[in-house]
Amino acid sequence: MTFKAIILVGGPSRGTRFRPLSLDCPKTLFPVAGHPVIWHHLEALSRVDGLREVLLIGFFEASVFENFLFDATRKFGDKFHIRYLREYRALGTAGGIYHFRDEIQRGDPQHLFVLNADVACSFPLNEMMNFHTTHRGLCTILGTKVPPEDAHRFGCLVAKPGSNEVLHYVEKPESFISDLISCGIYLFDVAIFNTMKEATQNKASQIALDPYTDNDDKLQLEQDLLRSLAELRKLYVFETKDFWRQIKTPSSAVPANALYLEQYAKTFPERLAKSESGGPQIVGAVYIHPTAVVDPRAKIGPNVTIGPRVVIGKGVRIKDSIILDNVEIKNFACVLHSIIGWDSKIGTWTRIEGTPVINHQTIITHNGVKVQSIAILSKDVTVKDEVVIRNCTVLPHKELKSSCHNEILM
Ligand SMILES: *[C@@H]1O[C@H](CO)[C@@H](O)[C@H](O)[C@H]1NC(C)=O
Ligand SMILES: *[C@@H]1O[C@H](CO)[C@@H](O)[C@H](O)[C@H]1NC(C)=O
Numbered sequence: 001m002t003f004k005a006i007i008l009v010g011g012p013s014r015g016t017r018f019r020p021l022s023l024d025c026p027k028t029l030f031p032v033a034g035h036p037v038i039w040h041h042l043e044a045l046s047r048v049d050g051l052r053e054v055l056l057i058g059f060f061e062a063s064v065f066e067n068f069l070f071d072a073t074r075k076f077g078d079k080f081h082i083r084y085l086r087e088y089r090a091l092g093t094a095g096g097i098y099h100f101r102d103e104i105q106r107g108d109p110q111h112l113f114v115l116n117a118d119v120a121c122s123f124p125l126n127e128m129m130n131f132h133t134t135h136r137g138l139c140t141i142l143g144t145k146v147p148p149e150d151a152h153r154f155g156c157l158v159a160k161p162g163s164n165e166v167l168h169y170v171e172k173p174e175s176f177i178s179d180l181i182s183c184g185i186y187l188f189d190v191a192i193f194n195t196m197k198e199a200t201q202n203k204a205s206q207i208a209l210d211p212y213t214d215n216d217d218k219l220q221l222e223q224d225l226l227r228s229l230a231e232l233r234k235l236y237v238f239e240t241k242d243f244w245r246q247i248k249t250p251s252s253a254v255p256a257n258a259l260y261l262e263q264y265a266k267t268f269p270e271r272l273a274k275s276e277s278g279g280p281q282i283v284g285a286v287y288i289h290p291t292a293v294v295d296p297r298a299k300i301g302p303n304v305t306i307g308p309r310v311v312i313g314k315g316v317r318i319k320d321s322i323i324l325d326n327v328e329i330k331n332f333a334c335v336l337h338s339i340i341g342w343d344s345k346i347g348t349w350t351r352i353e354g355t356p357v358i359n360h361q362t363i364i365t366h367n368g369v370k371v372q373s374i375a376i377l378s379k380d381v382t383v384k385d386e387v388v389i390r391n392c393t394v395l396p397h398k399e400l401k402s403s404c405h406n407e408i409l410m
Contacts, residue, residue: 001129003051004104005080005113007041008093008221011059020378020395021250024342026060028117029068031324032253033260034271034287034305040260041115042072044123046079052107054080057096058117059087092218094225098196105190112192114221116184120256122242122263128187131164131238138192139229141166142185143237144244150360154181154246155222159237166235169226180237182222183244192225195234199224250339250393251354251362251374257322258303261285273300280312283319295331313348320356330385338375341396347385352377354391366391366406 009028018027029036035043038056045051054076056065065084072082085103087096097104097114104112111132113125124142132140143157156178158168170177200219207217219225229235243259245252264271265285275282280294284302288294292306297314300306306323313331321338329335330348337354346352354375355364364373371391378396383389388403395410 001050001111002107002109003048003111003113004107004109005045005048005051005054005115006097006104007038007054007056007115007117008096009038009056009058009060009065009084009117011087011090017248018250020393021253021339021341021376023396024379026064027247028058029064030247030253031307032120032247032257032305032322033264034289034307036068037120037247037256038068038117039072040120041117041123042076042082044121044125045113045115046076048113048125048129051080051113052109054082055100055104056082056084057087057100058084059090059096062086090218092224093221094196094199095217095219097221098193098200098219101193101196105193110190112188112190114186114188118247119184120243120245120247120259121183121185122240122244123185124238124240124242125185125187127240128185128238131236132187135163135165135236136234137165137229137236138189138195138234139226140187140236140238141226142183142244143180143239144183144241145179145239146181147359148176148179151176151179151181153360155184155226156181157237164237164239165233166230166237169222169230169235171222171227180239182226183240184246186221195229195232196225199228246360249362249372250376251357251372252360253339254303254320254322254337254374255357257305258285258320261287261303261305336375337373339377341376341378341381343379344377344381344383346383347387349386350383351388351390352383353389364391369406369408371406371408 028038155171157180158178245256273282273286273288281299286301286304288306289308291308292310294312295314298316300318303320307325309326311328315332317334319336323340324342326343327340329346332349333346334351338352355373357373372393376393380397381394382399384401390405393408
């Protein structure tokens, strides 16, 4: 069997929920566990035999992905080609795929993996493929169970027990219908392009009938395609019991980081830092970039990523956090449940602390104000010595001289 894969990378306007971090880096390229979000997709795709090409489809400027594509080609180029196809405007998640249908079908692939960029997952693509060959549907969707109180945030699936044929697909339902949700990861037969053609024509004729409709002409994979595939009984769900998280808000990057680090412990243990004599004390899964300098009297982990050229002083404690490039953390500072943005500086005895993310709830409410669960320092934030910052999101280029709790600091 021959495959192609598409990663839906979206565009600048869709990244707004990832602010303030998306001001300096598109969400798709934000580093988790030492690699950009969609690097993990490529790593999973490199384990699929018969995959010829990976296409990133979105409406960012092409220059945004230049360095990424260079690095990705160096690493995965012997397995598949990787290219970026830019939509001239936002066409909708299925609209972009349909627009590039000739490009996608070149070389006659029989199947198409479509992966949303904003997920962290173990990507059981080979298992999906095996399941796909056992049914007569046009699409296998990856599903996962979430706590019932979180289900309304996602596309919910009702499936026939036994066959796993999807009977209903409802995007973000108002009332509970199922705790089985879509992971945003699909395997399609190329015959899906016929269904897309019909859906595009239907959409156009609806708009022609009612020019004042609120419906735009964007073709959405979820609302327009999956729903009709379910009605046609052509959609099947493969349920994964392994990890899955959506990376929508900055806070969600921290559990995603933790889950990938825990996966490294099983699949790439050599990537993780170890406690060694003369080195810092390491607890659980920790990734330290080779160019970072960590004092041997620091204690790091579990679930921590330390980025390139970071400098960490003695007596520093870091747990459940992502420390981005060029950060300096001075002696005896403590960083818990936080993201520390590029080029930031944390003073001595300073404490930066957020709240651990519970399940899929990355936003918490304080006195009626919604804040990120994780404490977030954007790019180039300086926090002076002996300051305590709890449950705060700090915008770029700020200098903090006194302690703050439960605030968004502009
Ligand atoms: C992080 O680390 C601890 C200890 O290793 C673990 O129990 C926890 O579940 C981890 N994962 C996440 C997602 O926080
Ligand atoms: C931070 O938020 C958590 C969760 O709402 C709360 O339990 C904690 O008390 C907060 N911290 C401060 C200093 O207000």
